[in-house]
Amino acid sequence: MQKEQLVLIGNGMAGIRAIEEILKRDPERFEITIFGEEPHPNYNRIALSSVLQGDSSVEDIILNDYDWYEKNGITLYTGDPVVKVDKRRKKIESKNGVVCHYDHLIFATGSNPFMLPLPGADKEGVIAFRDIKDCETMVETSKHYKKAVVIGGGLLGLEAARGLLNLNMETDVVHIFDYLMERQLDAPASDMLKRELEAQGMRFHMNKHTEMINGKERVEGVTFKDGTFLEADLVVMAVGIRPNIELASEAGLQTERAIVVNDFMETSAKDIYAVGECAEHNGIAYGLVAPLYEQGSVLADHLCNQETEGYKGSLTYTKLKVSGVDVFSAGHFQDNEQTRAIRVHDEFEGIYKKVVVQDDTVVGAVLFGDTSDSPRLLDMMKKEQDISGMNKAVILPSENADGASDESSVVSMAADEQICDCNGVCKGEIVEAIRNDGLATVADVTKHTNAGRSCGGCKPLVSDLLSATLGDEAVASQKEPICGCTDLSHDEVSEVIKDKQLSFTREVMNVLGWETEEGCSKCRPAINYYLGLNQPEEYEDDYTSRFINERMHANIQNDGTYSVVPRMYGGVTDPDQLRKIADTAEKYDVPMLKVTGGQRIDMLGVNKEDLPSVWEELGMNSGYAYAKSIRTVKTCVGEDFCRFGTQDSIGMGIQIEKKYERLNTPHKVKMAVSACPRNCAESGIKDIGIVGVEGAWEMYVGGNGGVDLRGGDLFCKVETGEELLHHISAFLQYYREDARYLERTSHWVERVGLDHIRSVVLDDTEKRKQLIENMEKALRALPEDPWTEISENEAKQKELFEKKQLEVVR
Amino acid sequence: MPTTKTEKQVFLCRVDDLIEGVPKEVMVNGESIAVFKTNKGHINALQNSCPHKKGPLSQGIVSGDHVFCPLHDWKISVKTGMVQEPDEGCVKTYPVEVKNKEVYLHFS
Ligand code: SRM
Ligand SMILES: Cc1cc2nc3c(=O)[nH]c(=O)nc-3n(C[C@H](O)[C@H](O)[C@H](O)COP(=O)(O)OP(=O)(O)OC[C@H]3O[C@@H](n4cnc5c(N)ncnc54)[C@H](O)[C@@H]3O)c2cc1C
Numbered sequence: 033m034q035k036e037q038l039v040l041i042g043n044g045m046a047g048i049r050a051i052e053e054i055l056k057r058d059p060e061r062f063e064i065t066i067f068g069e070e071p072h073p074n075y076n077r078i079a080l081s082s083v084l085q086g087d088s089s090v091e092d093i094i095l096n097d098y099d100w101y102e103k104n105g106i107t108l109y110t111g112d113p114v115v116k117v118d119k120r121r122k123k124i125e126s127k128n129g130v131v132c133h134y135d136h137l138i139f140a141t142g143s144n145p146f147m148l149p150l151p152g153a154d155k156e157g158v159i160a161f162r163d164i165k166d167c168e169t170m171v172e173t174s175k176h177y178k179k180a181v182v183i184g185g186g187l188l189g190l191e192a193a194r195g196l197l198n199l200n201m202e203t204d205v206v207h208i209f210d211y212l213m214e215r216q217l218d219a220p221a222s223d224m225l226k227r228e229l230e231a232q233g234m235r236f237h238m239n240k241h242t243e244m245i246n247g248k249e250r251v252e253g254v255t256f257k258d259g260t261f262l263e264a265d266l267v268v269m270a271v272g273i274r275p276n277i278e279l280a281s282e283a284g285l286q287t288e289r290a291i292v293v294n295d296f297m298e299t300s301a302k303d304i305y306a307v308g309e310c311a312e313h314n315g316i317a318y319g320l321v322a323p324l325y326e327q328g329s330v331l332a333d334h335l336c337n338q339e340t341e342g343y344k345g346s347l348t349y350t351k352l353k354v355s356g357v358d359v360f361s362a363g364h365f366q367d368n369e370q371t372r373a374i375r376v377h378d379e380f381e382g383i384y385k386k387v388v389v390q391d392d393t394v395v396g397a398v399l400f401g402d403t404s405d406s407p408r409l410l411d412m413m414k415k416e417q418d419i420s421g422m423n424k425a426v427i428l429p430s431e432n433a434d435g436a437s438d439e440s441s442v443v444s445m446a447a448d449e450q451i452c453d454c455n456g457v458c459k460g461e462i463v464e465a466i467r468n469d470g471l472a473t474v475a476d477v478t479k480h481t482n483a484g485r486s487c488g489g490c491k492p493l494v495s496d497l498l499s500a501t502l503g504d505e506a507v508a509s510q511k512e513p514i515c516g517c518t519d520l521s522h523d524e525v526s527e528v529i530k531d532k533q534l535s536f537t538r539e540v541m542n543v544l545g546w547e548t549e550e551g552c553s554k555c556r557p558a559i560n561y562y563l564g565l566n567q568p569e570e571y572e573d574d575y576t577s578r579f580i581n582e583r584m585h586a587n588i589q590n591d592g593t594y595s596v597v598p599r600m601y602g603g604v605t606d607p608d609q610l611r612k613i614a615d616t617a618e619k620y621d622v623p624m625l626k627v628t629g630g631q632r633i634d635m636l637g638v639n640k641e642d643l644p645s646v647w648e649e650l651g652m653n654s655g656y657a658y659a660k661s662i663r664t665v666k667t668c669v670g671e672d673f674c675r676f677g678t679q680d681s682i683g684m685g686i687q688i689e690k691k692y693e694r695l696n697t698p699h700k701v702k703m704a705v706s707a708c709p710r711n712c713a714e715s716g717i718k719d720i721g722i723v724g725v726e727g728a729w730e731m732y733v734g735g736n737g738g739v740d741l742r743g744g745d746l747f748c749k750v751e752t753g754e755e756l757l758h759h760i761s762a763f764l765q766y767y768r769e770d771a772r773y774l775e776r777t778s779h780w781v782e783r784v785g786l787d788h789i790r791s792v793v794l795d796d797t798e799k800r801k802q803l804i805e806n807m808e809k810a811l812r813a814l815p816e817d818p819w820t821e822i823s824e825n826e827a828k829q830k831e832l833f834e835k836k837q838l839e840v841v842r
Numbered sequence: 843m844p845t846t847k848t849e850k851q852v853f854l855c856r857v858d859d860l861i862e863g864v865p866k867e868v869m870v871n872g873e874s875i876a877v878f879k880t881n882k883g884h885i886n887a888l889q890n891s892c893p894h895k896k897g898p899l900s901q902g903i904v905s906g907d908h909v910f911c912p913l914h915d916w917k918i919s920v921k922t923g924m925v926q927e928p929d930e931g932c933v934k935t936y937p938v939e940v941k942n943k944e945v946y947l948h949f950s
């Protein structure tokens with residue numbers, strides 16, 4: 033029998049959710065065709081805020097990749113909107129001319145941002161905040177321009193403004209009312225919000241009516257009705273959305289504000305349905321995802337002939353996704369004559385909580401600064417729980433006097449309380465999935481239950497729930513594959529390499545059944561590292577599997593030139609070196625010389641083809657500023673000069689750098705030696721940091737001054753330099769053998785625990801001896817200085833650095 | 843292949859000059875071109891400029907028929923020039939021809 037034809041207009045969050053629900057119920061029933069106007073597979077629109085704020089990439093927010101469509105036999109047309117619906121003949125037509133018959137048709141066309149029809153609103157640089165393209169425009173604009181004006185002080189406007197601040201733009205927010213987010217917050221909460229955002233650098237212009245947008249082709253400013261003016265290179269309008277119903281009304285469906293649907297998501301026309309922001313149920317067109325998902329589920333039941341009560345409307349709530357600001361609002365939060373409220377207002381801590389009660393049930397709430405009670409409040413609102421017998425601590429558990437306990441609020445939640453409100457997933461469902469499907473990561477839970485798949489606000493709760501269900505340790509030992517080419521984790525791959533004594537990257541991929549023939553840029557460098565680690569003497573490095581920087585022995589720059597950082601052991605230089613650097617820089621027109629954060633000199637902007645000659649001319653060793661390897665050993669002046677110095681930090685630093693230079697490590701390793709606890713070489717934030725004290729050296733490990741700032745942990749204290757080198761060898765070698773590729777010491781120490789490392793490196797004498805031996809073996813097998821090697825090897829120069837010049841004679 | 847008036851062919855290099863997995867940069871009339879030899883011995887040429895931010899593709903890691911841009915790791919087919927999911931775009935490709943173990947580029 034031929035399958036029924038199901039066509040979806042709109043490849044967005046609501047439509048695809050409905051399809052997912054249908055596939056869950058009856059994967060074989062329909063022949064599905066989807067048309068989407070945007071040139072992307074379905075992505076998480078909500079997470080655009082975090083893309084803009086720099087916390088995710090566009091890639092991270094794809095919800096259903098192209099494979100998903102293919103696997104489910106769905107025909108997808110992206111970048112091709114439907115332009116005509118003929119409900120009599122049951123046919124639709126797309127812009128590119130695709131004509132398609134349907135038995136069932138779903139409208140999920142979402143909304144369009146509302147653009148104020150101001151004079152000048154069509155100028156270049158005036159945009160909305162709705163899709164990937166808008167996000168990209170903002171990022172691109174921020175590179176060339178400085179001043180952004182956001183019109184609209186609601187949720188979207190503020191999230192856009194935060195993103196623009198992160199993009200280093202000066203950001204002004206214009207709002208027509210007295211209060212920010214006036215639809216979700218009362219006056220005190222709104223004031224606190226404004227103060228907090230001002231502290232983050234936003235500027236507000238309240239009570240302002242925009243009159244026109246100024247500029248020639250591109251926007252140059254905004255004029256207000258009161259005659260004032262703001263300069264602007266970019267204007268983001270975030271003043272609301274309009275359901276996208278043009279096509280539906282042309283097709284003759286009944287529309288009000290949106291497409292009118294009944295409890296089964298049926299429109300006024302036979303076999304045509306609508307879900308999402310373009311649908312209006314019981315007079316309400318929702319603009320959040322939770323209702324859209326409930327609608328999708330009802331529609332799926334209905335289309336698959338399963339029994340359903342139908343859609344009864346949704347209770348919505350709001351959370352602001354701006355880092356450092358926790359805001360929650362739900363229901364009727366304004367007071368009136370019939371309501372009474374519980375209020376907590378702590379101006380010192382910046383906390384405000386208001387729970388509005390009517391007839392002994394909670395009807396609304398606003399939380400600012402601490403939103404941990406939000407799941408509980410929402411639950412009470414949904415169940416219309418009678419609170420007459422309850423004291424405040426039950427309604428607002430975070431106010432509990434001895435609330436100092438750091439037990440997560442998930443522990444006390446009932447099984448039917450919701451964890452993920454966007455997707456309507458309750459605690460019981462998640463716990464069951466964790467137990468039955470053996471889930472160990474938040475990503476797994478999201479995949480199996482959908483919890484955390486939209487705004488992501490519940491991820492911390494999911495993570496707590498994982499720990500509470502499995503115990504902390506089980507969660508720590510979660511498995512993550514190296515990359516998309518395999519299901520195997522780093523540990524498993526390095527284990528097999530050792531067991532089977534494999535010797536080539538290709539061999540590893542072959543033996544372990546890689547899904548791609550030749551791997552990718554993630555797995556190949558990792559495999560190459562593990563192979564070299566396992567057979568330091570025999571293994572021939574596969575330089576084609578190395579990142580460009582490690583292949584070229586220089587750092588690639590944004591314009592395709594390279595930087596050259598020669599070694600200056602311990603940060604010490606001399607006139608001869610400086611002269612050579614100066615001469616070479618002049619000869620090769622090096623555009624910039626810069627002192628690095630690692631106590632040496634960077635020659636920036638060298639042409640690829642000049643690299644070998646620059647190295648030759650310098651006659652210095654490579655500083656490995658580009659490699660997953662030992663980087664620098666910074667030192668302070670130490671006892672020879674400094675009035676506080678207790679040890680020869682310079683001497684020690686140079687000795688360390690000379691011993692371990694060129695050694696491959698899972699990630700870069702930075703070291704420092706200071707001669708007293710004042711720590712002028714910043715030993716406290718190094719992978720290995722040494723601090724000299726009277727008669728001894730302290731060794732700190734796992735420090736990091738980068739993305740996740742972490743102070744190093746005191747590992748041990750030793751008396752002589754020789755002992756110190758033994759400890760460094762043992763620690764470093766254990767890191768090399770145990771850590772995953774691209775795991776800094778700071779992350780490794782956190783993952784396996786300092787106590788464990790101590791027990792291996794310090795306490796287990798046998799193992800310690802072995803580590804030191806392995807290190808010596810690795811050091812013996814180290815290659816020569818790569819710069820010298822390449823400047824002496826013409827074939828290599830030709831292969832890697834030559835740029836052939838050809839002219840076509842006409 | 844006969845050359846037409848608008849199309850010139852130019853001798854690039856010998857097949858043996860190219861190393862599998864190590865692309866070569868060639869400047870032709872001031873245009874920078876990346877030449878690839880895949881593990882199956884196929885030879886392809888792309889404009890040496892990533893559609894993302896002009897990263898030099900001749901410096902990328904090559905896996906199978908794809909090159910990973912050295913700057914931000916976009917994955918690009920050396921055969922078609924198409925940028926792979928989830929990124930988008932395409933790079934100009936140049937037709938190449940191998941005759942007597944010599945590689946020629948058709949250039950208009
Ligand atoms: C040149 C230098 C900046 C400067 O002018 O001072 C620098 C430049 C780069 N750093 Fe750095 N870092 C430099 C010191 C630092 C420091 C300070 C230090 O070492 O004391 C830090 C923080 C300390 C730390 O790492 O714990 C630092 C933290 C990073 C990070 C974040 C690492 C982390 O674990 O969070 C990266 C990204 C990465 O490695 O993945 C990075 C990556 C980079 C790269 C290599 C980016 C890249 O992959 O292309 C930059 C190359 C720029 C270029 O175009 O040449 N750089 N970088 C410094 C070179 C030091 C040297 O002589 O070798
Ligand atoms: C920056 C931002 C942050 C947000 N944050 C939150 C939040 O924290 N919490 C929350 O609950 N909600 C949030 N939202 C709202 C949420 O994203 C929307 O409610 C949800 O995406 C609506 O889903 P939809 O499928 O109805 O519409 P959409 O996701 O907009 O999908 C509709 C799709 O249909 C396409 N389309 C339109 N017409 C046609 C046609 N004729 N043919 C083919 N395709 C067509 C459109 O191009 C679009 O891709 C946010 C929205 C934005 C923009």
Ligand code: SF4
Pocket residue numbers: none
């Ligand atoms: S901080 Fe480091 S990685 Fe960031 S821009 Fe500066 S040099 Fe580059």
Ligand code: FES
Pocket residue numbers: 892893894895896897911912913914915916
């Ligand atoms: S320039 Fe190629 S990925 Fe960014």
